[in-house]
Each structure stands twice: as structure tokens, then as C-alpha cells.
Amino acid sequence: MFNLTVTERCHRILAEYIKEGDVAVDCTAGNGHDTLFLARAVGEAGMVYAFDVQKEAIENTSRLLSKSGIDISNVSLICDSHANLADYISRPNIIMYNLGYMPGGDHSITTTETDTLKSLEIALDLIAPGGVISVIAYPGHAEGAREMDSIKSLLSELKPDKFEVVTITQDNRKNAPVLFLISAHHDL
Numbered sequence: 001m002f003n004l005t006v007t008e009r010c011h012r013i014l015a016e017y018i019k020e021g022d023v024a025v026d027c028t029a030g031n032g033h034d035t036l037f038l039a040r041a042v043g044e045a046g047m048v049y050a051f052d053v054q055k056e057a058i059e060n061t062s063r064l065l066s067k068s069g070i071d072i073s074n075v076s077l078i079c080d081s082h083a084n085l086a087d088y089i090s091r092p093n094i095i096m097y098n099l100g101y102m103p104g105g106d107h108s109i110t111t112t113e114t115d116t117l118k119s120l121e122i123a124l125d126l127i128a129p130g131g132v133i134s135v136i137a138y139p140g141h142a143e144g145a146r147e148m149d150s151i152k153s154l155l156s157e158l159k160p161d162k163f164e165v166v167t168i169t170q171d172n173r174k175n176a177p178v179l180f181l182i183s184a185h186h187d188l
């Protein structure tokens with residue numbers, strides 16, 4: 001739990017909930033680390049959909065997957081906004097968001113409050129009973145802070161008989177990233 005990056009912490013927690021054969025979505029492919037994590041976790045019987053608005057991110061993800069040597073026939077890389085999630089997927093078990101900009105890429109291309117909120121509302125609608133959504137938000141830049149506040153207020157309105165929302169952050173570090181975990185109840 002301690003001495004981990006926020007993404008490592010997120011992977012460790014999600015690993016407890018992902019099953020082989022699951023359908024998983026990476027809503028922000030970036031350099032592909034989350035997509036690779038999901039592809040390994042769902043195995044050859046599962047399916048992974050990974051979205052990014054940047055062609056470069058899709059290429060980086062494709063390269064990382066190829067280098068890893070895993071079977072990529074069950075990974076679909078989609079160069080589109082995660083706001084269009086519903087056009088591609090019906091009932092995923094796991095949905096991940098790692099917001100902000102692509103490390104090593106163009107920092108002006110970042111997730112936005114508008115698209116993220118739209119996508120998250122759709123994700124909450126699509127998620128399978130018993131499924132989990134993770135969102136990592138970075139409040140250290142202006143758009144990230146707005147995005148995080150809106151996410152918080154959306155999640156705080158969710159009915160507790162349908163979803164459980166858990167938030168993990170480091171309280172003694174300024175602008176620490178925030179990990180939101182949303183579990184959909186089995187009788188959703």
C-alpha cells in the first residue's frame with residue numbers, strides 16, 4: 001500500500017477484482033502501461049478496448065504491447081474520445097481512467113472536464129454488475145483541478161445502494177494525485 005506510485009497502487013487494487021475472461025476498458029491509453037496491465041490480467045479469453053485521442057498514444061501503446069510479447073489479438077486500440085465509449089462497448093467489467101497528459105508527449109493535449117464527465121457518466125451506465133471503475137486525477141494543473149472537483153461532485157451524488165465510492169490520496173503531499181475507485185453492486 002505504501003511507497004507505490006498512484007498507478008502501481010491502482011494496479012494492485014484492481015488486480016484483486018479483474019478475472020480472466022473479463023472485458024476491460026482503458027479510457028486513456030497514453031504510453032500503454034495500463035492497457036498492458038489490463039491485457040495481462042484478462043488473459044487470452046478476455047478483451048481490452050483502449051481509447052486515446054492522439055495517434056501517437058495509440059502507436060506507443062501498440063509498440064509496448066508488441067514488445068511485451070503478449071497475444072494482442074484481444075486488444076482493440078481505438079483512436080477516438082472516451083466520450084464515445086458507448087459506440088464500441090456494451091457491458092465492461094473494468095474501466096480505467098488515468099487523466100491528464102501523456103508523459104513524454106504534448107502537454108497541451110490533456111483530458112478535459114467536459115469529455116471526462118461525459119465519459120464517466122456513460123461508464124457508470126455501462127459498467128457490468130460487480131464491475132469496477134478506477135479514475136486517477138491530477139489536481140496539480142488548472143484543468144486537472146477543475147476535472148477533479150467535477151468528478152468528486154458527480155461521484156458524491158451516486159446512490160449508495162448502486163455504487164460504492166472509495167477515494168485514496170496522500171493527505172500530507174500538496175496536489176497529490178487522487179485515485180477514485182467505484183464499485184458497481186452485483187444487483188445493479
Ligand SMILES: C[S@@+](CC[C@H](N)C(=O)[O-])C[C@H]1O[C@@H](n2cnc3c(N)ncnc32)[C@H](O)[C@@H]1O
Nearest residue numbers: 028029030031032033034052053081082102111
Ligand atoms: C496520463 S495519460 C494516460 C497514461 C496511460 N494510461 C499509460 O499507462 O501510459 C492521459 C492520456 O489521455 C489522453 N486523452 C486526452 N483526452 C482524451 C479523450 N477525450 N479520450 C481519450 N483519451 C484522451 C491523452 O492523449 C493522454 O495520452
